[in-house]
Amino acid sequence: MSSPVRHYVGGEFDASGDPFPLVDPVHGRTVGQVPSAPAELVDRAVRAAREALRGPWGSWSPADRSRALHRIADGIERRFEEFVAAECADTGKPRELASTVDIPRAVANFRAYGDLLAARSEQAWHTETADGRGALNYTVRKPLGVVAVISPWNLPLLLLTWKVAPALAMGNTVVAKPSELTPATACLLAEVTAEAGLPAGVFNLVHGPGANAAGQWLTEHPGVDAIAFTGESGTGSTIMRAAAARLAPVSFELGGKNAGLVFADADLEQAVAGTVRSAFTHSGQVCLCTERLYVERSVFAEFAARLGDEARRLSGYGPMISAAHRDKVLGHLSKAAADGEVLAGGGAPRFGDDRDGGFWVEPTVLTGLAEDHPAVREEIFGPVVHLAPFDTEEEAIALANSGPYGLAATVWTGDVGRAHRVAPALDVGVAWVNTWNLRDLRTPFGGVKASGIGREGGDHSLDFFSEPMNVCVKL
Template identity: 55%
Template sequence: MREYKNFIDGRFVEGPEAFADIDPATGRQVAWVHEADAGLVDRAVASARAALEGAWGRSTVAERCSLLRRVADEIDRRADDLLAAEVADTGKPEAGARALDVARAAANFRSFADIMAAEGVESFLQDLPAGQQALNYALRKPLGVVAAIVPWNLPLLLLTWKVAPAIACGNAIVVKPSEETPGSATVLAEILDAAGVPSGVYNVVHGFGAGSAGQHLTTHPDVDGVTFTGSTATGAGIMRAVAPRVRPVSFELGGKNAAVVFADADLDETIAGLTRSIFANTGQVCLCTERVYIERPIFEEVSARLVDAAQKLRLGAPADPATTTGPVISHGHQQKVLDYVELARRSGATLLTGGEPATVGDELAGGFWVEPTLWTGLGNDDRVMREEVFGPVAGLVPFDTESEAVALANDTDYGLAAAVWTTDLRRAHRVAGRMEVGIAWVNTWFTRELRSPFGGFGLSGVGREGGRHSLDFYTETTNVCVAL
């Protein structure tokens, strides 16, 4: 059986104990994962620090950008290996994982190579008394040793979204992938090594959160910053852990995202877009829509068409080209999603479709399957409409006026994403601009320009990633002032 070992200072290292890696499509074990204890985390952080103090700390921007492009080429060459690891860990359909997760991994490295190569520095000519001047200019310096905690929903995509800018800026990084999805971070270690990334620049420690590798890493005194994507509760714990040392953090913590559908929307485009935004990756995307507000004159039609679209989704084996929808990540998460559905029922919801564990055949009977689920009859005061479920579910709610729709969409403790569906150009700009979110889409969903800012308001996180915004987190800036 496959083994996933820790990767420290350019070498794969066994841990004192190992745990099982489970395929969520079948419920069967696919690998053993070596858990890192505090001693191995110490070694990983020390190797990262040594790399910074060695030749890597003197690397030039041109050298790092060239390295990133070699990494992207190696990802392309090893695409099948990354795909196999990703699918075994997540159960997602192969076609989608190849087109999104693996392709985006290579794109992240190429994009940040281009972004870093084009990045300049601020400079200001300052007038001084007696006709003299001073030149002020800024220098970007690596943040240092960066801890990256990566989630299980898009493990490769979000891993490379952090690793690429960290390396571009000259940092050394210690990654703790989710215990549910250890494969792609381990395969990426082989890829980075083959591309020529120096020892100690990229390290992987496997394990869990509290009392394991995650806690050891985020509380380590020699870590200079933490980037984390995951739950609000875990993010709050990490923030408390780093607060005494005043370390910078970059957090993306999910959302309870809204879509607003106006009566003038192109309904064919809208239904297709909503089907994606509710059910993509089995609803396990931080940007997925869980609240759909629909203008009353079209509420019944949109609801019926969404039910029809949900019932046409094909749950099945990842390798089957007909499969559109995979399992949820684990038995525990399956139960969490189903518990929320039951909460919706008890709160008075009318289930339009789904709401049960899905039946997908004998071969996949041990997997963690949930039927695509839609309900009506609940409002923003109901708990299930306020808390992130992170599964293939959404509540549908009618509205009567534009101002009501905006108020409903913004009535949340989160603020990551929203989508507005309308053919009225003025309304589109007006409503999108009033959404209290990090990204507001109009007549689309999940379209990402990698140079644009990405992050959230409120419980959805701290900071922004993407383009120069990523560089701002992964560097410290020094102003140099020279009297002329």
């Protein structure tokens, strides 16, 4: 990123706080510094957001806010290449991925919620209210207030805007904290919100780690009315304890150990190609990626051979986000290699150039591990998928539903009846049939069990970021 990483509080940029290094994951080099927000700055950000609620922002109509969201979308589009470059620099992901998924989706998030808000406003004149007993009842939706938005490093702008857009749509103010590993596009977004004419304090941005730093101080702050978080399940538990002290509502999209089911009647070519996407997109660093794949025994050998071949041929993937994360993934692979079989990958690639200093892991296909093995039970969040056979539909469902997580699943079958039997039987928030990560932004998105609380998307997000209030008028 050409410009320095800064906080954005009350309409002003600020670089206060002790700096920590920003590392390029492709080459492993330090390329900049990120200021870690002191507690005083986090407090100032929350107070600025509170003041903005009482200021001009509170008088903006839904139509005004809808137009502002579209101006933000326009601003991201005008600076599209700058956003792509910043996202690639922070995450190491291929340009093709950032330019076709991350940045376009951020634009779509603001446009979608701008349109949904406008549609709601057009319908607001008609409400079924009379109760027939001498009173008129109607419902108004009011903003929650100051919302803390904490977003992860894997899809920095996409997941930040997925929460910021509906929060602003419903009239809230926001204090955002992106991952300390990927701060660049959040800084650009702060600039765009200012260009779009948002009043000072409506969108605020602080940087820093979580524990004993900006993340903890923000989630524990008594002036924060709600928390929206995407990240690791253990961190979600910590944030939930902080929110519980003041009964603040939370929306969590957490970890996953996602399963895929491949039945013998599936189009194997389609299933292999789909699994390459679902297992290895962004080097497996997507919460929706498939890490466990169960294949009907009669086609298991053929499917495993094909998937292994495709994994070995795969190129154009990116690195792990950090040295610590790479080492975690390689630790899982080392243990898995000792206890099972590696069909493809299994280590760190060597390029013979300066990328050898980066944080790379080969696309890896495993098999032969017990269901209670850590590589099968624990979220690895890398380019790793484990294959195991099954014999019956009932067994496949039971295997997919085992474990503490329940975010997403894939079902590959040529039998439409089976598709409609199996998909709803899976303990997940979203199940894809003969595809993966096909998203309609109006649909509910989230997980069950350790994979999350609540639903995002469409009206689900607008409802979370607002409070329904009943008004009763005696006739």
